Amino acid sequence: MSCKKIGFITGLGILVFAFMVTGSMAANRDFDKADTIRIGSLGPVLLVPGIGIHNAAKMAVEEINAAGGIHGKKVELFIGDTEGKPEKGITALKKLVLEDKVDVLVGCYSSGVALALQPYLPRYKIVYIATGTASIALTNNVKKNYKKYKYFFRDMINSDIRQQKWAAKFLKEFVNGQLGYTKFAILAENTKWVHKYAPNLRKDLEDAGLKVTFYEMFDIDIKDFSPTFVKIKSTGAQWIGQIVSHAASIPLVKAWQDTKAAPMGLCNVASMDSKFWEMTGGKCLGEITYNFIARAPLTDKTIPMWDKYVKKYGTNPVYTTGFTYDSVYMLTEIIKQKKSLKSDDIINGLENISYYGVLHPQIGFDKKSHDLLKGRYVMPMVQWQAGAKQVVVWPDKFKTGNYVSPTWWKK
Amino acid sequence: MTTFIHILVLGAIWGALYTLIAVGFTLIFGVAGIINLAHGAFYMLGAYLAYTFMTLLKINVPLSALMAVLGTAGIGMLIDRYGIRFMRETHVYVLIITLAFALFFQELLYAVYGPHGKAVKSFVTGEMLLGGVHVSYQKILTFFVAGIMVTLLWLFIKKTKTGKSIDAVAQNREAAVLMGIQPERIYVITMGISAALAAVAGVFIAPILEAVPTMWAFSLFKAFAIVIIGGLGSIQGAIIAGMLLGYSETAVSVLISANYPDMVYLVAIILVLVLRPRGLMGTRAH
């Protein structure tokens, strides 16, 4: 019987293999022989930043095809679901490259996922513009080992230096300068993109003579934040700088509103989304977060793109939308220009590009680190105000309303 | 001082919630001798049904809460009747089928509602100051509901005929059978009660935290921990250990760091099992 048992297993095994489709692997196809140009879009298909990536990529691809494609070749989009986890991200990347045979990649939410994907790029010789990942470790890798990591570009604002400096500027100029608060609490989630951000922010504040009464990097598994806010309150903090992307934002905001520890405003990725009000039952009233896109004339293209997106998808663009939309255009632009799908040609093109996108009139990449060029970005601070309104309160250049202090807060 | 009061208040609320989740878990073990890994899923179903009725269908709060609890109890009874019954004696099987059910509900809710947290509006708005500490009415309500439910369970078991039958089966199944009690009927009823208690916790936690498809694991681990610390099958043990865990976790997260509360229950389980394997008030030796 055992022989049959094993015979059966082999049979089942063979059946199971029949599930799968055969094909052949070809890195860097020949442009002339390609029927269509294939773009892979990576991101968690069910999470807001991922939806922002895939929607933006879809919209850009449709527009490019409507305008005649690349030298008459249509652009095809393939979606890879990273679920926001490194392990799933690797599977998704392998599927896009090995099964769907995409020529270039965009997208990806979460620096941890992008870090896990980076080593695969030289293996498959595929160019990838990351549009939702902020850790500087990614571009530092390019700088340190250009030969290996040259395939990686980042169209997004790094957290370690640029977001951190911007956050420090906001807290110093606005919260301290205009509101007069001097005691700060820093509440940061414990993830890759924050590992330098939070400690450096603390240092900057202290160097400016401000007090940081509370500082904690918390585990993203935490469910109940009340004790944390209680602790913050007991330190006498006047302003809470939250740095949150992956953690449970809804319970965090609820616990904040319930404990009434202090006004809170810095960075909460979930709070950038227009649905956050509804998701928290309005408990985000008064919270501030910076965003990377707003319905403001960042360039001539911004407002038309914003309105078209809202009309098409019924929701506001999120922070990944603008970066992804621009990146898809940049990639097709280069392919069109070089008439090539060879990774070296594309890398060369991207290193020299100066693109007029929806976020900035002169998007370009640093030749050594492949990070965005300095100064070519904006980050408006947006506050949730009564009536589910997202109001830009700082900097004054983009201001659409005044800062409103929470009613329960007495300085 | 405020910090101390905070620990006192928040700890009591969490302790009461944990207790509410854990008593159902320990009850079904005490009566039917099964470890129900789908217990956390009942808690999650309670929260999601509350969300469905209250937020999506806009039904009023008491009715939605009642429907959520009864609905979950019904699901629990169905699982017991059609999933567990015929293999009840094999504890490996029960562990695994209930784990499979828990994962199934996770994926079901994931597919239907997505991975995002769903918020439920507070049943009562507003808050009060307790010794200089803001506590929302929702939390106070949750505390009292948990207390009432546990008391009701106690009264039910000690005073009603069905309750006494449950107690009888828990204490000695053979004797109960001789007295004319049908154990299978008792098991199904107990599973219903156990599921209902978890669902109550879920319904009341939904406005404080959120309803997400992974919430079952968290509550299951806590219930398992409490019941092991308190002693499997002991309701008193579950109450004591539940309150202890609530207080110690809150104290750890307020006084040390929010990163460490989970360490409390993990280390507690290992220590308890190494030092006193029957738990604080265990009724059954391992």
Next chain:
Amino acid sequence: MEAILEIKELSKAFGGLEALLNFDMEVRQGDLIGMIGPNGAGKTTVFNLITGFIKPDSGDVWLKGEKTTYLKPFQIVNRGMSRTFQLVDLFKEMTVLENVMVPCFSHRAKQRRHNGKKPWKVAIEFLEEIGLADRFNELAKNLPFGELRLLDIARAMATEPDILLLDEPFSGLDVEDAAVLSQAIQRMHKKGQTMIIIEHRLGDLLKLVESVVVIVFGQKIAEGTPEEIMNNEKVVNAYLGQRRQ
């Protein structure tokens, strides 16, 4: 002749209850001893104590001149003392043969198997001895109760013990099965197997054994041949008398 098992002043209390108090006993090679006493008198406690399943509060057990009081059960088995269980609870999902093979892999059995005989052949021999060889491929859970008892004895025998302890082997058996068991015990006895048997059914026991130990309330109250015991006033009052009423 030298005693192979010596029990000296063995005591054990559970909570406040004295389960066994200053119990002494000696067993010589080839003895077939019966141990009787009313329910809860402490007979099984004696077995549990000397086989290491329970640790005594005081007193000592010497097996072939070696102190085994605080050894673990498997160590005691490997030093030559095996037992059966009152509630027969074997390896139910395993075959009859496999049940008897497990003890063949004990340290003691392995050491005694110098001739390179296959363990399963050894196990079959033990099954033949007890009359279960033809059912070797049956799952243990499918055996009737009487045969389970026999199987448990075969399992204990397979460790090749110097002393075999049988815990109520006759309880729950019908007359036929009891007769089969009696014969098996007598056969083993003739081969020189030392045995202690706990029993409730005095009829079966007193016919079999050469000497009897009586335990009541955790204390040994009498010791002697079956005839002496039957006529011992203390025993009759404490135990047999109650039975006759």
Next chain:
Amino acid sequence: MKPEGLFGPRVLYRRLLGLSIFSAVVLLVPVVFSDPYDLELLFLCHYYVMLACSWDLLTGFTGNVSFGHAFFVGGAGFAGALLNLHLGWGPWLTLPIGGLIAALCGLVVGSFTLRLRGPYFAAVTFCFATLLYKLIMIRYEIFGGEEGLSGIDWLMETSLGNYYFSGILMLAAILFLYLLSKSSFGLILRSIGENEVASEGSGINTTFYKIVAFMISGFIAGVAGAMYGHAQMHVGPEMAHDSLSGLVIIMAVVGGMGSIIGPIIGAYLLTLANESLRFMGEFRLLIYSSAVVAIILFAPKGLLDIITRGFRRIVGQEK
């Protein structure tokens, strides 16, 4: 007279023949399916087979459900990754060392759970894995936290290399576990699972066997974990997460516990089903988990049982 299904050289030979057919299929697959994506998928199958089979040695035989298999996988995965990143040791060193570290973990968990059974055993094994998970999160400066560690050296440069490396490792593990399960060691483990008291009363040092089982199980899971880390060039906290432990349990149970062969079926089937259901989009995992519930409900002894019974019926050997 010869007992069937036991130690007889002819029976063993027949079974080994079956295993060698399976090995031949594993080794020849790339000839037919050379697509790298398929090979990557089959690599995952190999990985899960190693986990499920090693879990089966521990639980399927002793009957105590371990909810902490991820402890070995994560422990060895991270140990291997750290050795590779900081000392530059390659897979040839990190795999066996990862395995040894996991075996050591097995020794620790085994000693803690010696006296425990059923739910208590499950709880402690779970706690160990979760403590490791928490440690990875809290000491992120060492373990990388949520994102884990990336930039680990690859196992083999190509998908084909990964396939063969993992395939051969898997076959070795299966052969070893299978022979072990059919030896006196397997018999004794089963007797411990059935009735530990009687086993001890039969002169068996149950403590020793249980701890050795833990260490062997841990070693194989650890080698698999370190291998996975190298193949993915990344290790993450999900390798120590309870959901991995749960997945391994379900694979082994769906295939059939206590047989070593059953978990192979379970691991292949669930890994491939998970992938081939991808076209179902967001309902993929729902269908997958419903199928798992259905299989456990209707075939509580696993697919292996159904397959063998079905086969016997066809051949007309039904008793």
